Amino acid sequence: xxxxxxxxxxxxxxxxRLALWNITKRYPGVVANDKVSxxxxxxxxxxxxxxxxxGKSTLMKIIYGATHADEGHLLWNGKEVxxxxxxxxxxxxxxxxxxxxxxxxxxxxxxxIALVLEGKFDLKALAIRVKExxxxxxxxLDPYRMVHSLSVGERQRVEIVRCLLQNPQLLILDEPTxxxxxxxxxxxxxxxxxxxxxxxxxxxxxxxLHEIQELCDRATVMRGGRVTGEANPKEETSxxxxxxxxxxxxPVCVSPAFEGEAKPVLEVKGLSYANDDPxxxxxxxxxxxxxxxxVLGIAGISGNGQAExxxxxxxxxxSASECVLLEGQPVGHLDxxxxxxxxxxxxxxxxxxxxxxxxxxLAENTVLTAHRQAGLSRYGLLNYxxxxxxxxxxxxxxxxxxxxxxxxxxxxxGGNLQKFIVGxxxxxxxxxxxxxxxxxxxxxxxxxxxxxxLIDISRSGVGVLVIxxxxxxLFEICDRIAVLAGGRLSEAQPKAQTDAEQxxxxxxxSQQQAA
Amino acid sequence: MHLLEPRxxxxxxxxWAGPPIAILLTLLAASALFAIxxxxxxxxxxxFFIEPLETANGWSExxxxxSPLILIAQGLALGFRxxxxxxxxxxxxxxxxxxxxxxxxxxxxxxxxxxxxxxxxAGALGGALWGSLSAWLxxxxxxxETLTTLMLTYVATYVLSYLxxxxxxxxxxxxxxxxxxxGESAMFEPLFDGLRLNSSIFITIVAVPxxxxxxxxxxxAYQLAVGGLxxxxxxxxxxxxRSGVWISLVISGLTAGLAGAMEAAGPVGQLTLSLSxxxxxxxxxxxxxxxxxxxxxxxxxxxxxxxxxxxEAAQVSxxxxxxxxxxxxxxxxxxxxxxxxxxxxRFRRRRDKRLMSSEEGANA
Numbered sequence: 001x002x003x004x005x006x007x008x009x010x011x012x013x014x015x016x017r018l019a020l021w022n023i024t025k026r027y028p029g030v031v032a033n034d035k036v037s038x039x040x041x042x043x044x045x046x047x048x049x050x051x052x053x054x055g056k057s058t059l060m061k062i063i064y065g066a067t068h069a070d071e072g073h074l075l076w077n078g079k080e081v082x083x084x085x086x087x088x089x090x091x092x093x094x095x096x097x098x099x100x101x102x103x104x105x106x107x108x109x110x111x112x113i114a115l116v117l118e119g120k121f122d123l124k125a126l127a128i129r130v131k132e133x134x135x136x137x138x139x140x141l142d143p144y145r146m147v148h149s150l151s152v153g154e155r156q157r158v159e160i161v162r163c164l165l166q167n168p169q170l171l172i173l174d175e176p177t178x179x180x181x182x183x184x185x186x187x188x189x190x191x192x193x194x195x196x197x198x199x200x201x202x203x204x205x206x207x208x209l210h211e212i213q214e215l216c217d218r219a220t221v222m223r224g225g226r227v228t229g230e231a232n233p234k235e236e237t238s239x240x241x242x243x244x245x246x247x248x249x250x251p252v253c254v255s256p257a258f259e260g261e262a263k264p265v266l267e268v269k270g271l272s273y274a275n276d277d278p279x280x281x282x283x284x285x286x287x288x289x290x291x292x293x294x295v296l297g298i299a300g301i302s303g304n305g306q307a308e309x310x311x312x313x314x315x316x317x318x319s320a321s322e323c324v325l326l327e328g329q330p331v332g333h334l335d336x337x338x339x340x341x342x343x344x345x346x347x348x349x350x351x352x353x354x355x356x357x358x359x360x361x362l363a364e365n366t367v368l369t370a371h372r373q374a375g376l377s378r379y380g381l382l383n384y385x386x387x388x389x390x391x392x393x394x395x396x397x398x399x400x401x402x403x404x405x406x407x408x409x410x411x412x413x414g415g416n417l418q419k420f421i422v423g424x425x426x427x428x429x430x431x432x433x434x435x436x437x438x439x440x441x442x443x444x445x446x447x448x449x450x451x452x453x454l455i456d457i458s459r460s461g462v463g464v465l466v467i468x469x470x471x472x473x474l475f476e477i478c479d480r481i482a483v484l485a486g487g488r489l490s491e492a493q494p495k496a497q498t499d500a501e502q503x504x505x506x507x508x509x510s511q512q513q514a515a
Numbered sequence: 516m517h518l519l520e521p522r523x524x525x526x527x528x529x530x531w532a533g534p535p536i537a538i539l540l541t542l543l544a545a546s547a548l549f550a551i552x553x554x555x556x557x558x559x560x561x562x563f564f565i566e567p568l569e570t571a572n573g574w575s576e577x578x579x580x581x582s583p584l585i586l587i588a589q590g591l592a593l594g595f596r597x598x599x600x601x602x603x604x605x606x607x608x609x610x611x612x613x614x615x616x617x618x619x620x621x622x623x624x625x626x627x628x629x630x631x632x633x634x635x636x637a638g639a640l641g642g643a644l645w646g647s648l649s650a651w652l653x654x655x656x657x658x659x660e661t662l663t664t665l666m667l668t669y670v671a672t673y674v675l676s677y678l679x680x681x682x683x684x685x686x687x688x689x690x691x692x693x694x695x696x697x698g699e700s701a702m703f704e705p706l707f708d709g710l711r712l713n714s715s716i717f718i719t720i721v722a723v724p725x726x727x728x729x730x731x732x733x734x735x736a737y738q739l740a741v742g743g744l745x746x747x748x749x750x751x752x753x754x755x756x757r758s759g760v761w762i763s764l765v766i767s768g769l770t771a772g773l774a775g776a777m778e779a780a781g782p783v784g785q786l787t788l789s790l791s792x793x794x795x796x797x798x799x800x801x802x803x804x805x806x807x808x809x810x811x812x813x814x815x816x817x818x819x820x821x822x823x824x825x826x827e828a829a830q831v832s833x834x835x836x837x838x839x840x841x842x843x844x845x846x847x848x849x850x851x852x853x854x855x856x857x858x859x860x861r862f863r864r865r866r867d868k869r870l871m872s873s874e875e876g877a878n879a
Contacts, residue, residue: 028522028861316750337753346751354747359525360740367737368752381732 015078017042017170017201018063023072025058032058033069034225040170045192045202047212047233049245050222051443053413056205059222060172063203064096065089077169090116095163096172101155105148109141113162134161137191152301153184153508160191171195172203177211178469179301182504189215207245207444209238221245242444251448253476255455258293265463266290266313266344266432267325271332273308273317281305283312286489288482290432290463295454296492297478298467299503302349302437305487306467310436313465314346315339327431340369343431347421349440349467351414355421358410362395362402363388365409366424373428390427398423399449415446422450426457433457434465439473451477471500483507519860529858534804534815537851544846554833562832563825573824575710579782580823582719583608583774585816587798589726590770592807593736594763598743601764603649603664604771605795606671607642611772612779613675614641616786619701619779620683620694630700635718635776642772643765645671650764654757660764668795679786694786703781715777722770727809739763771795792823793841800848819844 016039025033033055040046050056061067063074065083073080076092083089089096103112110127117126127143134141139157147155156176163171173192177185192202192215206212212219213233221229221244229244242250267290273283283305290296300306311317313324315336324332326342336346348354356365366387371377375386391405400420402412409417418438425433435454439447455477458464467484468474474481475495482492483506490506546556567573587604594601601607615638622630648667652658680692687695703713730736742749742759749756774794783790801819805812826840 028520314751315753335753335755336751340753348751350747353745354751357741357745357748359744364737367734368741368748371734377734380734382734382737384732 014042016040016075017044017077018203019075019078020059020063021073021075023059023062023069023074025055025062025067025069031225033062035072036222036225036227038220038227038230040201040203042169042201043196043199044218045196045204045216047216047219048203048205048222049207049209049212049219049233049241051207051245052441053224053443054222054245055225056222057174060096060174060203060205063089064094064172090166090168093167093169094172095166095168095170097156097159097163097174097176099174099176099178101159103147103155103158106146108144108146109150109158110143112147112158113143113165116162117165129165130161133164137161137164137194138187139191152179152303153181156180156188164195168200170201170203172205174205175207176204177206177208181301181507182471182500183508184504185211209233209241209245212241213238223247246444248445250444253448253451253455255295255477255479256459258459258461260293260461262291262293263327264289264325265292265327266434266465267328268313269323269325271309271312271319271323273312273319275308281308282487283308284487286484288489288492290465292431292461292463293458294479295458295464295466295477297474297481298465298484298489299469299471299474299481300467300484300507301469304485306436306484308487309484309489310346310348310434310467313434314344314348340428341372343429345369345425345428345430345433347418347425347433347435347438349436351417351421352410356409356417359408361391361406361408362400362412362420363391363405365420366390366394368424370424370428390424394420394423394427397427398453413443414440415442418442419446419450422453426453430462432463432465434467436467438466438468439470447473471503475500518863519856520863522859522861525859526857526861529854530806533851533854533858534806534811536854537804537847538818540850540854541843541846544850545843548842552835554835559829559833559835562828564821566832567821567824567828571707572710575707575712576824577817577820578716579712581816581820582716583777583794584798584801584819585813586719586722586777587767587771587774587794588801588805588812588816589722589809590767591798592802592805592809592812593726593730593739594767595802595807596730596736596743597739597759597763599653599760599763600661601646601649601664601767602661602799603645603666603668603795604767604798605791605793606664606668607645607768607771608775608778608791608795609668609671609675610645611638611642611775612786612790613671613678613775614638614772615776616683616694616697616779619697620786622701623695623698626698626700628700630698631703631780634701634780635773638772638776638779639769640772642775643769645772646764646766646768647761650761653760653764660760664764675786675790676788679788683786685785692788696785697780701780702784703777711782713781715781718773718777723809723813730809735762771798797823797844800844804847804851822847 019039021037023033023036036059048056062069065085065088074083081092110123110130113130114121114123114126130141130143134157139161141154141157141161147158176188180188196202204216216233219231219233220227221231223245233241239249268286268288271283271286275282281304286309312319315334319332321330321333326339326344329342331339331342352358357368363384367376367382370390373390375383376390388405395402395405398419400423401416438450438454442450451473454464454466466474466478478495480492480494481498481503483490483503485507549556549559591601591604615634618630618634618637645667649660649663652663653660679694683694685693685695703715705711705713738754739759739762741752742754742756746756778790779786797819801812801815805815822840822843829835829839830837
């Protein structure tokens with residue numbers, strides 16, 4: 001591999017659409033990409049598989065011109081190119097659909113699309129083209145709808161159609177299914193196959209093994225910034241792909257039956273919340289009952305009232321006292337601190353800046369919620385020795401990988417910080433534990449450990465409420481599952497009596513009602 | 516373009532090396548300035564920084580000026596950590612002086628031991644009240660405290676001006692806008708014969724360790740710091756943002772008010788328009804240069820006091836304009852803020868030639 005132009009060329013008469021050769025990108029303290037090579041043929045659906053932090057996003061940013069490689073070569077249709085910025089990438093025929101959408105909510109669909117097109121445009125003519133393209137690829141869209149009124153799946157369609165209008169030869173999709181219902185995932189796959197059959201190459205970034213096996217022709221697997229393997233995912237097993245991705249077998253969780261007496265520990269009755277902000281969600285007549293000894297899951301895509309419901313449960317947003325009951329006591333009017341006094345623990349989805357203070361040490365961060373523990377605070381003074389001791393026990397018991405109790409929260413990886421925060425909350429012996437997106441951005445090994453921890457504490461008699469976008473995760477750990485969509489909560493179903501299909505319909509159904 | 520790159524971790528070294536580097540840069544810039552003004556820089560530095568400390572009187576004046584600066588900065592730093600930006604300590608100082616002077620004026624002629632303690636309490640109360648006005652505006656109307664504290668400083672100036680030119684004007688004076696001279700029992704006692712340094716310095720000497728204990732050990736200070744560093748984490752933990760605003764503004768108002776009482780009942784000895792040489796503003800610089808740390812503030816307070824003294828000396832012996840002290844203060848803060856960039860950033864170490872050319876191509 002001494003000559004960059006030799007990659008791929010020897011195998012096929014047509015040069016690869018895109019070839020990367022020994023791409024290296026360093027950030028202070030970390031090598032994000034270490035001599036990464038891969039090539040994508042015309043019309044190929046190529047997966048880039050890897051955990052969070054494996055270097056996938058950095059690699060895609062380099063291809064899209066959003067950042068530059070320190071070393072290595074990039075070949076486009078057989079010619080070496082330097083992509084200075086995203087506009088140049090688009091000019092070459094590279095389109096990218098980001099995980100976090102880049103849309104203006106106060107503009108209509110067609111206005112959003114017109115913004116990225118070069119030169120003059122005629123909104124009316126463009127609207128007709130948008131409609132044509134969207135229908136051709138099974139992505140129905142009304143060009144004149146305002147973006148804020150669209151569901152998440154529809155917003156993704158806008159992003160894809162926006163790319164398609166520029167006739168891309170390569171389409172990059174970054175974790176495109178993380179916000180879609182199972183039904184929407186199927187229709188997206190149909191669209192992608194149709195594009196591939198027309199010769200468009202697709203780079204599909206994901207950490208979900210089954211999706212890649214279903215959709216992709218080839219997969220490049222990354223771990224820790226390096227390529228650890230190339231495979232045809234259809235010929236591999238989940239286990240063999242997982243080995244390439246995380247270096248060992250996928251761990252599995254065990255949920256024993258709960259032996260104790262099930263009592264309601266957290267009840268919500270007729271909770272409504274009208275949000276003044278038209279771009280945020282409201283809550284409509286939410287009721288739920290969480291029992292001791294169970295894990296109750298709330299499925300649904302973020303932005304359907306998840307943040308509002310969590311704030312109302314944790315006490316960051318107050319409500320009428322009778323709307324939220326903690327072990328039978330009305331607490332709706334109590335703030336977050338006073339609800340904690342009564343045995344509520346909460347792990348928010350934003351770990352840095354909400355669950356922990358980024359610049360403070362782990363020892364200092366224990367004080368955030370554990371100050372009510374014996375010995376940490378007396379006569380208004382803090383005992384930092386006791387806080388360090390508490391942090392040390394938490395680090396040992398929950399296997400937090402860090403230099404020590406003096407490490408700043410922001411220096412920890414997402415997974416390790418999450419283990420620390422979950423550990424800090426569990427060590428306060430809560431009666432109710434609420435966890436939002438427990439494994440977002442957490443690597444596979446740590447995710448399994450976290451999920452098992454949640455099951456274990458529920459079996460010790462704690463009521464555990466999990467809000468998550470990942471359906472597989474909910475089916476793995478929950479006893480009952482409800483769906484929050486459009487600010488309405490469905491009735492919780494025992495896991496055995498429902499399936500991903502039914503949950504997916506609930507997620508989509510209520511979205512349409514709300515829209 | 517990409518001259519700087521972010522550090523993986525903030526540099527503790529740069530955090531503490533920042534103030535000395537900023538002082539050095541200030542001296543360099545000052546040398547250039549002196550050279551332009553045709554004053555030999557070395558002589559200027561001697562007049563500025565050495566000469567004031569060659570006499571006992573110089574040390575007395577240094578302590579007398581540093582004391583209010585340090586006291587006010589301790590209070591301000593508490594709020595700055597919580598991101599409550601009180602920049603109106605000057606107004607709170609004036610109101611403290613007004614309240615304290617009120618006690619002195621209405622008890623004139625009495626000779627009682629409680630007059631001075633009453634003045635101290637009144638000064639603290641006046642400053643705290645003035646600060647709490649901004650707290651109330653912030654918590655009830657979400658009015659930005661940076662604006663309200665500054666604007667209330669102008670109000671305080673006019674209140675002072677009204678009092679000394681109206682009801683509290685010295686009837687025996689010659690229509691000058693100033694109150695009567697305070698009696699002996701309404702004044703801090705000088706500590707040494709012939710020097711102006713007085714017993715008010717003990718207020719600062721007691722306050723520093725108290726602030727140090729509060730900042731380093733108290734749960735309340737922890738809550739304030741969390742509120743400043745990560746407001747969402749403070750809400751998550753159930754720490755009240757309102758009480759953070761109240762505590763910050765009341766305490767910083769209180770220390771400024773105390774300093775006002777110390778000035779009125781100390782070196783000034785009456786209520787006048789020119790009561791404060793801008794201590795309330797200079798204390799903002801003292802707090803930042805001292806890294807918002809109770810001990811760091813003591814050091815930076817001494818430095819700023821020396822700059823005040825040196826400025827006076829330079830006016831007298833080198834015919835430099837009085838603005839020279841302000842210029843020094845401004846340069847010091849300017850360079851400190853500049854140097855602070857390097858706490859979280861560093862110079863880009865290595866540049867790939869090929870990339871450099873492609874970037875330049877893109878910029879062209």
